[in-house]
Amino acid sequence: MGEAGPSPDTPLVLKGLIGRKRVILAADDFALRLGLHVGMEISKAQTLVEHLTVMDADLKADLTGLENLALWALRRYSPMVSADPPDGLVIEIMGAAHLHGGEEPMLDGMIESLNGFGVTARIAVADTWGAAHALARYVANPISVATPGESASPLLPLPISALRLSASLVSDLRALGFRHIEDLVAQPRAPLALRFGPDLGRRLDQAFGRSAEPIDPVRLEEIIEVQRVFAEPISAAETIAKYIGKLTVQICDRLESKGLGAKRLDLLLHRTDNKIEAIRVGMARPVRDLKRLTRLLCDKIETVDPGWGIELMRLAATEAEPLNPKQMISSLIEEPDIEVTSFIDTIANRLGSAKIYSMAPVASDVPERAVKKVAPNSVAPGLGWPKHWPRPAMLLPRPSPIETMALLPDHPPVSFTWRGRRHRVHSADGPERVSGEWWKRDAEIGAIRDYFQVMNEAGERFWIFRAGDGEHMETGSQSWFLHGFFQ
Numbered sequence: 001m002g003e004a005g006p007s008p009d010t011p012l013v014l015k016g017l018i019g020r021k022r023v024i025l026a027a028d029d030f031a032l033r034l035g036l037h038v039g040m041e042i043s044k045a046q047t048l049v050e051h052l053t054v055m056d057a058d059l060k061a062d063l064t065g066l067e068n069l070a071l072w073a074l075r076r077y078s079p080m081v082s083a084d085p086p087d088g089l090v091i092e093i094m095g096a097a098h099l100h101g102g103e104e105p106m107l108d109g110m111i112e113s114l115n116g117f118g119v120t121a122r123i124a125v126a127d128t129w130g131a132a133h134a135l136a137r138y139v140a141n142p143i144s145v146a147t148p149g150e151s152a153s154p155l156l157p158l159p160i161s162a163l164r165l166s167a168s169l170v171s172d173l174r175a176l177g178f179r180h181i182e183d184l185v186a187q188p189r190a191p192l193a194l195r196f197g198p199d200l201g202r203r204l205d206q207a208f209g210r211s212a213e214p215i216d217p218v219r220l221e222e223i224i225e226v227q228r229v230f231a232e233p234i235s236a237a238e239t240i241a242k243y244i245g246k247l248t249v250q251i252c253d254r255l256e257s258k259g260l261g262a263k264r265l266d267l268l269l270h271r272t273d274n275k276i277e278a279i280r281v282g283m284a285r286p287v288r289d290l291k292r293l294t295r296l297l298c299d300k301i302e303t304v305d306p307g308w309g310i311e312l313m314r315l316a317a318t319e320a321e322p323l324n325p326k327q328m329i330s331s332l333i334e335e336p337d338i339e340v341t342s343f344i345d346t347i348a349n350r351l352g353s354a355k356i357y358s359m360a361p362v363a364s365d366v367p368e369r370a371v372k373k374v375a376p377n378s379v380a381p382g383l384g385w386p387k388h389w390p391r392p393a394m395l396l397p398r399p400s401p402i403e404t405m406a407l408l409p410d411h412p413p414v415s416f417t418w419r420g421r422r423h424r425v426h427s428a429d430g431p432e433r434v435s436g437e438w439w440k441r442d443a444e445i446g447a448i449r450d451y452f453q454v455m456n457e458a459g460e461r462f463w464i465f466r467a468g469d470g471e472h473m474e475t476g477s478q479s480w481f482l483h484g485f486f487q
Contacts, residue, residue, distance in 0.1 A: 066089070
């Protein structure tokens, strides 16, 4: 809202109607610290807090924003994402977490990305939508992960409002002395259903996994998607693979008509019990190769539980980019394709894209800072590896201390001991002097390393250095380190 917005120095709440009451629907941190809370009547809040800023809540705009956030999560994290109004998302991460390096890196990345948008979030992972909903809203941790198969235990001490019950039903239950979920679990089901209706039992069953609650995933309007409906449900792996091939043919035709290649494919398999199994595969570059895409999808069939059968299959290119036509050497000879992206895609979809990377040079004289991990097949433009001195094929993550016998400051050691093994130096080259990056760290002002390439009597070649110039302690500790190996 810019200059027209409320001052950050005054508490802010958004109001709306619940029944005929004007209540707080949202409050900023300042208002919460003053004791206000969602659901409090506006009149009471204004009595408690002087100079309270009250604005109308725009529920329609909030829902639109939540749906846009769901579309963002669909593109980035999982093929199974749905809005969970008024303030949440539900995401099925099984089958997708490995593409982000595993569950923990994926969750950390979500929190970091949302914080970058200015959104403070809490994430919970559980076996059921109901359990994850409750843990995310009623446990104060930024990330809560329930042990698989044991989501019920952390739910028991939570308040009954965590079950997604109506405000009136929660009020009636509290009037009878029910405060926590464990209080309800201990009661016979029939009297509760008779007095409060079916919603209470349904929510309990959904939270504890006794009743299915399928996700209706959001879809992009511009998405390229094909589907196949089966008159009789299918379940055999061979049959699923057969129809994956048919759907892949259709989607490749659609991609070709638009001059696009797929960078991510999502296969949704709708089961007869209203559950949806999902497969997501990603590619390093846009792809429209029928055999390659079919193979990547079929490799994931073993992760699918068909249940009592699959009645609908949907294949969508949730991320697609322009695909340049292959260049021709002449009208008769096609340029040979020597890319390794097919291999990269296969490994990345099995192990996770975070575990597949290339190394690219960085503008730094300090060896351990002169490389970085980049996406496979990508190259940092305008930079190259140093040519004045060769670099070892294998660089240790951090320099390893060695014991040496050295002569003069400018000479290499005559022998060194590393991990209990003594190496007599047969020949050496150096020193190559590397100075500290004083513009990055004050501690590196005047710091020096002198590197030597040495070969022992067995022909093994090492990259070692002395921290300092060999004379002045202000340039370094004068200790020796092993930093890499030449082949």
